[in-house]
Amino acid sequence: MKISARVKQLRELSLNAVEKISAERALLMTQFYKSDEARELSAPLKRAKAFEYLLKNKKICINEGELIVGERGPAPKETPTYPEISLHSMIDLEILNSREKVFFRVDEEVKNIYEKEIIPFWKGKSNRDRIMNLMTHEWMNAYKAGLFTEFQEQRAPGHTVLGYKMFTTGFLKLKEEIKESVSALDFYIDTQAFEKFEELKAMDIACDTIIMYANRHADELEKLAANEKNSKRKNELLKMAAVCRKVPANAPETVHEMLQHYWFIHQGVITELNPWDSFNPGRLDQHLYPVYKKEMEAGSLSTDELYDLLGCFWVKFNNHPSPPKIGVTASESNTYTDFCLINLGGVKPDGTDAVNEISYILLDVIKEMRILQPGSMIQISKKSPDRFIHKALDIIRTGFGQPSCFNTDAIIQEMVRQGKSIVDARNGGASGCVETGAFGTEAYWLTGYFNLPKVLELTLNNGFDKRTNKLLGLETGYAHEYKSFEDLMKAFKLQVNYFIDIKIRGNNVIEKTFANWLPVPFLSLLVEDCIASGKDYNGGGARYNTSYIQGVGLGSITDMLTSIRYNIYDNKKFGWEELTKALDADFNGYEQVQYEMIYNTPKFGNDDDYADQQAVAVFEIYYDAVNGRPTSRGGIHRINMLPTTSHVYFGSVIGATPDGRKAHKPLSEGISPSQGVDKQGPTSVIKSASKIDHLRTGGTLLNQKFSPQFFEDEDSYDCLTALIRSYFSLDGHHIQFNVVNAETLKDAQKHPELYRDLIVRVAGYSDYFNDLGEDLQNEIINRTEHEEVL
Amino acid sequence: MKGLIFSVKRYSIHDGPGIRVTFFMKGCPLNCMWCHNPEGISPFPENVIISDKVGEREFSNSKEVGKYYSVENILEILEKERVFINQSKGGVTFSGGEPMLQFEFLFEALKACKENGYHTAVDTSGYSSFENYKSIIPVTDLFLFDIKHLDEARHIELTGVSNIGILDNYRILLNSGKDIMVRVPVIPGFNDDPDHLKKLKQFLLSTKTESLKKINLLPFHKIGSSKYKRFNIPYKMDNVEPPAKGRMQELKEFFSEVGVKVKIGG
């Protein structure tokens, strides 16, 4: 495939557009909330009317040459804010404007609007303020100390993916469903009947609103067509207008209609609120295939047209950076990526292999577009063909970090274990980073990262946090008072339970703030069974409701506990007194101790049971603390193991640790070993990582570093495919190949201690990068630079 | 009985089919000028000093190169890798050094591996007695057989030993019914002159049987050079440069006339 001039131009436009803050949404939202109408309405109707006001008054943007229309802001990358969720202060805006990375330009006009209109109205009234006022003293202290983060503090609950139903249903049909649901309300015995009535009314308004929004685009397109000189473009514009008149009111019947249908839905969701992970078309190859097939057979769509439409669609995601954050979450997840993750492959609802022509076509699109967003992944089941994996490896080898590889069979088992029907499970996949979900039927919310190593630090200090100078945890004793390793583990378990209790209490209050003040009638239309139950997505209306707490630092905490066990209890290499002093001194003057810990102590990631059993023990403690606890919207708390970038923030709040890590350095990522400690190659990492029970999580993340030379020929593709399939046969959930570039190799030359695991290949042989002479290292760097495919 | 092994490599993907575990056995009767595993030549355990940095301070530790493994140890390691081996249709490779130098251990290890269902490969210089080869044939699925030079005098010059026995063994293995992959190191200025290459192609062609499955052309590289320093062995290849990519491609074409698959690298 070659990208057309049109798509190339749109791609350039997207890449060159500067991220900016747009005050449009904040201003409209403020106007609406100030209105008399708003004051009188119940929460769902207020939100529905706000949604209507936004989409009625926002600027319509149509970019030159594009085929799929609609922007969240007034122009590409002009990003709205959500003051009802969290309010940016003038200082926040200044930081966003001036920070070096992941900046958002804020012009004088926006600053003015914020100062005069937005801040005065919303100050103290955002949901973030509400949350912070409602949290307990213990929650606030633990939060400030970095024991956990809070997802809903700056964004609305999200983590939901569009399912099969909405790719084949128009909003006019939903209006009928709503009508049925209303007429089925039983005001005699259902004590919730009135709340449902209000919610369903709100949903009905949301249906009309999205249709109105599409029609506004059609109007604008017709206007443009009338003035268009170029007859080809004129026809295109008219065709696009017709598409916008048809969808999303009616079910899409062509590829063009389906992509535009989805894109209106996407905009609706990310305008209504700012849910986590934006929104996601999920199993795109499955949804597109039937309409594609029909059009191909009818001869109504050429391959060029198909690629053009897909290219235009891809660019749309890249035009929409993640809404800007402030404070703690800026260091915790600092990226423009909004974690939309397109799923390819997997299985069909009947369990047969789902890889189809569109799966391969979309891999082509991913390869050719090479843009940050949307993210992509392949679902690999036992039934997936090798060819599909090989084709993905072809993209992975270019070091672009996409697509990542997921285990369909594990995902399905995870969901069935959680009580989902087999068909709902097969229709699901992973979204965000690695989160398992039933697409179109589940509200699976991430609620915050949990800092496991920090809990250990407190356990060694009788619950006291030296950094914030506060007693945070239980007074279970000081390090030297633990007579045995088992004693220490018992205390650790008590502390984990204690902090998880604090977190869950917070979650259950926070969920209610969204149910009561910030329902999402539009999003509720999209997720089954909200209409049928008359309940909002934020209030437990989805068929399945799950809240996750994400464990962070498994590799690090395993190495810390293993080091304690090995050096203090089992081999008595040094005592607690010496270790405590060494940690307090950040190893200055105690380099010998640090050396023993780093180089002569077993580590996670080497298929060494001595170390890996601590990973299993921590996993079980964490699982027991969280899994199965009810949430206030009628869902269930569960665990997954992923960090995004929180392992950096979490490391920054922890002093030196018994694994030899210096104070404030990052923790390990996901379930990957700590940086550079896996010395036995990828098979041993996989063996260690698969000792925890992935099937009882909602996702784990494993990152594996490879040099591009590992992808050099057909044989190596076969071996990598076997490597992935082996991990998946051990029930591993996800693996991502991080193909190192020359930059990384240069860094490895400077900081060899962080790259002890880095293996490079040269001409069929391989060696640890660190073990090579400098001249050879340079040669490999040159070659890697040369081979990097861009 | 135990075998002296200086390195165990997992996710070994260039020493036979699939994902393998390669055991590098210590001791080699040859002394090739370009050897990239100089630590594999001496048949005794050796000590090297390994220094590791912690911040600004350096710590040195003496590390033993060469450890004794029992057959059970070998099987335990394979068991750890079993899932990958099964999935990829891989197996186990005994390399070196020269594995035939520890023939008795090698035989027992191969036998145990076979009994446990693993595909077995032996990576050999061909320099051992004919009887020894004959006895391991039943427990070996694949021979990775090095041919370094056809001219005896030149062979002695480059490796320290004659190639007469090596070439005889090669012919015998070709009629063993087991798979053979020939490995030809391409050492610029040593064995890659047109005349020798022509002879070599001729030789491979004229001796070819069903057993010959592949020719691996292994381009010379200097990865081992830092090891020479560590082991205090003089490095004689400083002035030799690795063959260019294009050159290797040419040789690949050239050898494909033998009528089997030719691959650059292992």
Ligand code: SF4
């Ligand atoms: S035969 Fe192999 S191990 Fe022995 S010296 Fe030659 S290259 Fe080194």
